Amino acid sequence: MKPVEAKDRAFGRHIAKLRKERKLTQQQLAARMNKTSSWMSQVERGVQPVERMDVLQELSDALGVSVQQLRPGAPMPTVEAGTVLEYRANDLDEARQLISGHPAVGTILGAVRPTPSKTLDELAADVDEMWELTHQGEFAEVSSRLTGLLPDLEQTVRIVEGEHQSRAFLLLARTYQALAAAFVRQDEADAAWVAADRAIWAAEQSGDPLHVCAGVFRMVHSFVRLKRLGQAEQAARTAIEALERLDSQQDLSVPGMSVLGSLYLAMGLVYARSQNRTGAREEIDKARAVAERMGEDRNDFNLEFGLVNVEIQAVSTAVELGDAGEALDIGQRIDADSLSPERRGRLLMDLGRAHAQRRHTGEALSCLLRAEALSPETVRTHVAARKAIRELVLVEGAGAPPELMALAERADALE
Numbered sequence: 001m002k003p004v005e006a007k008d009r010a011f012g013r014h015i016a017k018l019r020k021e022r023k024l025t026q027q028q029l030a031a032r033m034n035k036t037s038s039w040m041s042q043v044e045r046g047v048q049p050v051e052r053m054d055v056l057q058e059l060s061d062a063l064g065v066s067v068q069q070l071r072p073g074a075p076m077p078t079v080e081a082g083t084v085l086e087y088r089a090n091d092l093d094e095a096r097q098l099i100s101g102h103p104a105v106g107t108i109l110g111a112v113r114p115t116p117s118k119t120l121d122e123l124a125a126d127v128d129e130m131w132e133l134t135h136q137g138e139f140a141e142v143s144s145r146l147t148g149l150l151p152d153l154e155q156t157v158r159i160v161e162g163e164h165q166s167r168a169f170l171l172l173a174r175t176y177q178a179l180a181a182a183f184v185r186q187d188e189a190d191a192a193w194v195a196a197d198r199a200i201w202a203a204e205q206s207g208d209p210l211h212v213c214a215g216v217f218r219m220v221h222s223f224v225r226l227k228r229l230g231q232a233e234q235a236a237r238t239a240i241e242a243l244e245r246l247d248s249q250q251d252l253s254v255p256g257m258s259v260l261g262s263l264y265l266a267m268g269l270v271y272a273r274s275q276n277r278t279g280a281r282e283e284i285d286k287a288r289a290v291a292e293r294m295g296e297d298r299n300d301f302n303l304e305f306g307l308v309n310v311e312i313q314a315v316s317t318a319v320e321l322g323d324a325g326e327a328l329d330i331g332q333r334i335d336a337d338s339l340s341p342e343r344r345g346r347l348l349m350d351l352g353r354a355h356a357q358r359r360h361t362g363e364a365l366s367c368l369l370r371a372e373a374l375s376p377e378t379v380r381t382h383v384a385a386r387k388a389i390r391e392l393v394l395v396e397g398a399g400a401p402p403e404l405m406a407l408a409e410r411a412d413a414l415e
Helices: 006-021 026-032 037-045 053-063 093-098 105-109 120-135 139-156 162-185 189-206 209-225 229-248 254-273 277-294 307-320 324-332 341-357 361-374 376-381 383-399 402-410
Strands: none
Touching (some): 006 037, 026 037, 120 162, 162 189, 162 376, 361 402, 383 402
C-alpha cells in the first residue's frame, strides 16, 4: 500500500475540521455526496487522496464552501451548464471510473491503433500480483495498478491472434474477476456486477468454460450484496446444474469441483440471507462433500476452496442465522493458517460477531482486533462488523474499554 503523504493527511484534517464546525458526522457528510462513510473516513485520515476536480467540487458543495476554501490554489472549476455530477467513491475510486463506458471503443472504430506495451508473460505476472493484493485487502493499490493493467489487457485482446488471443482473454477474465471480488468486499455491488459480467464474457472468448462459472460465482456475490436474492439464486442454480451434470457423467475435473463447491457455498449464503436454515445447511453439506472428495485445500480460480473454507463459510452462515453457539463450536476446530489474510480476517470477524451475539465483549473485541490486524478493510468497511462493534459499545455503555472505543472510531461504527 502506498504511504500516506503529508499533504493528504493535512487535507484530511482540514476536511474533518470543516465537517465538525458544521456539526456533521462523517456519515451525514458522506450521504450528502452519495458516498460511503468509509470513504469519508479514509479521506479524513489521508488514506484516500482527493485529486479529481469533480470530487473536490462535490465535497465543497456538501460542506457549503468554495473549492478554493477547501484546497487553496485549486483551479476554478469549469463545468458546462446543465451538467450533473453523480459519483460514488471509496478505495476503488479509480477502478470504478475505469470500467465506466466501453473499454476499447477507440480501437474498435479504428481511431486508435495500439501496440502491446507488455508481453503476455509480463501481463500474467501483473494479474497474479493484483490477485495477491486483492486477497490481502489492499484495495487502494488494486485500483492504482488497474489504471495501467486493464487498458493494456483490453487493447491486447483486440490485437493479438491465435492461441495468444485465448490466453489474453483469460488474463482479462481473471482481472475482472479480481475486480469484482474487490468491489464486493468494499460494498460496491453495482460495480461488482459490471466487472463480473465482463469477466464472464472474457472467459467465454478465451474458451475456458470453468472460468465462465467462476465469473458467475462473482456475480452471485454481487447480487447478494444488492439484496437481489432471487437473481443470485437463479445465477448460482444455472451454473450448479450444468456442473452437476458433468459431475454425474464423471467429466468434472478437480478444478471444476472447486467451482462447484464454491457455488454451493454461494447458494448457502443466499439461503442464509433469506433465513432459510434448512436450505443453507444443505448447501454447506454439499460443499463439504465436494471438498472431502478433493481431499485438499486448493486455490483454483482464486476461490480458496477446500475443507477449511467450507468450515469458515459454515461459521459465517451460523452467525447470519443467529446461531452463535454453533458458529463458535465450528470455529474452534478450524486451522486457517494456510489461507490468505483476507480469509483468516473474515473468520476472526465472524467469530467476533458470534461472541458479540452472546455479549462476550472481551472475546469479541479480541477477535475483531486480530481480524483488523490481518485485513483492516474487512472490519472497517463490512456492514455486519460495524454493527457488531456498535452493539458492543451500547452494551458496555460508559464502561466500554478504550480499545473498543478506538476500534469503533476507526470503523466509524458510532455514526
